[in-house]
Amino acid sequence: MFSEDFIFKRVKLVSGFSSWESPSNIALIKYWGKFDEQLPKNPSISFTLSNCKTITKIKYRPKKENEEQDFSFLFNGTEMKSFHEKISQFIKRISQYISAVNYHFFDIESHNTFPHSSGIASSASAMSSLALCFMEIEKKIDSKISKAYFLKKASFLARLGSGSASRSIEGPIVYWGDSQAYKNSSSLYGVALKEISPIFNTYRDTILIIDGNEKKVSSSKGHQLMNSNPYAENRFNQANKNMKILQEILKKGDLKGFIEIVELEALSLHAMMMTSSPSFILLHPNTLFVINEVYEYRKNTSVPICFTLDAGANIHLLYPNQYFKKVQLFISERLLKYCHLKQFINDSIGFGSKKIQL
Numbered sequence: 001m002f003s004e005d006f007i008f009k010r011v012k013l014v015s016g017f018s019s020w021e022s023p024s025n026i027a028l029i030k031y032w033g034k035f036d037e038q039l040p041k042n043p044s045i046s047f048t049l050s051n052c053k054t055i056t057k058i059k060y061r062p063k064k065e066n067e068e069q070d071f072s073f074l075f076n077g078t079e080m081k082s083f084h085e086k087i088s089q090f091i092k093r094i095s096q097y098i099s100a101v102n103y104h105f106f107d108i109e110s111h112n113t114f115p116h117s118s119g120i121a122s123s124a125s126a127m128s129s130l131a132l133c134f135m136e137i138e139k140k141i142d143s144k145i146s147k148a149y150f151l152k153k154a155s156f157l158a159r160l161g162s163g164s165a166s167r168s169i170e171g172p173i174v175y176w177g178d179s180q181a182y183k184n185s186s187s188l189y190g191v192a193l194k195e196i197s198p199i200f201n202t203y204r205d206t207i208l209i210i211d212g213n214e215k216k217v218s219s220s221k222g223h224q225l226m227n228s229n230p231y232a233e234n235r236f237n238q239a240n241k242n243m244k245i246l247q248e249i250l251k252k253g254d255l256k257g258f259i260e261i262v263e264l265e266a267l268s269l270h271a272m273m274m275t276s277s278p279s280f281i282l283l284h285p286n287t288l289f290v291i292n293e294v295y296e297y298r299k300n301t302s303v304p305i306c307f308t309l310d311a312g313a314n315i316h317l318l319y320p321n322q323y324f325k326k327v328q329l330f331i332s333e334r335l336l337k338y339c340h341l342k343q344f345i346n347d348s349i350g351f352g353s354k355k356i357q358l
């Protein structure tokens with residue numbers, strides 16, 4: 001499909017409510033570097049999460065004559081300027097794809113199930129829940145929209161808010177970005193993976209909060225710095241190769257291969273930050289202590305646990321559910337001391353967004 005296929009076809013004035021919840025996701029193969037309108041320089045693939053999610057509700061009505069504002073926005077009941085700007089930019093970007101945006105006013109309210117100050121990126125869940133609400137409104141205008149088109153276009157719109165958000169609409173594993181590994185892959189939207197060994201449906205993600213502060217360098221700035229990173233082309237090639245390797249691993253349930261590729265991807269992402277100009281480090285000393293503890297624990301036990309990282313200091317521990325109790329013990333005995341305010345979140349692989357009946 002092309003971007004043009006997502007341009008709206010009908011215009012109609014409507015009013016009502018729409019509400020969706022959408023989860024965050026954690027990338028196994030990382031997206032880092034973009035071009036044009038939020039298109040990725042390399043393909044990526046992620047586990048959709050379950051507990052870490054954003055719930056968004058939109059009340060919509062036709063705009064009044066001369067009404068200048070397009071929307072109001074409350075996050076956890078309060079107005080937040082930085083979020084307001086992001087939503088304003090998102091609404092502008094989707095205006096050629098969602099007819100309602102051009103003729104309606106939206107009262108938007110969102111909240112997260114995870115603490116806002118935990119340093120967990122919420123753009124994937126926030127933007128995907130918002131995109132789904134807008135798709136719901138579009139469906140009211142054009143009732144012929146099929147379920148498959150609805151999901152595809154929701155992912156397409158979510159991407160325009162935040163690239164990784166395109167992978168949060170469905171679950172349990174979603175790929176995004178043209179890739180030779182998957183014939184139906186697209187840089188415009190995410191696609192749910194079909195061939196998955198059942199072991200991965202049982203995966204847990206325990207997120208260790210190492211640093212509760214906001215990131216020093218935003219993802220947008222980080223993506224932009226890839227344009228001049230001398231290792232960028234090699235990184236994009238590496239991600240493409242890793243997609244193919246991981247495809248087989250996910251099909252066969254090869255946990256040893258999974259650990260190797262997932263940890264390599266996490267460290268490659270941060271290597272790109274360290275080799276950008278200006279260079280930057282988002283890791284915290286405690287991130288490295290935890291990584292060493294994970295290496296040590298894996299050597300001494302038969303637990304197939306691995307770590308991955310987002311664009312930040314927090315650690316995601318990935319492991320099959322059958323090791324849950326053992327890993328909880330490992331965390332409380334060895335890792336809690338490295339966590340900010342001893343915080344961690346137990347999440348697991350999830351099955352995507354849900355409509356909330358009002």
Ligand code: PMV
Pocket residue numbers: 026027029030031032044121123162163164165219220269310311
């Ligand atoms: O979606 P963005 O623009 O916030 O970029 C996210 C990039 C990473 O989280 C670091 C990697 C990924 O693929 O999710």
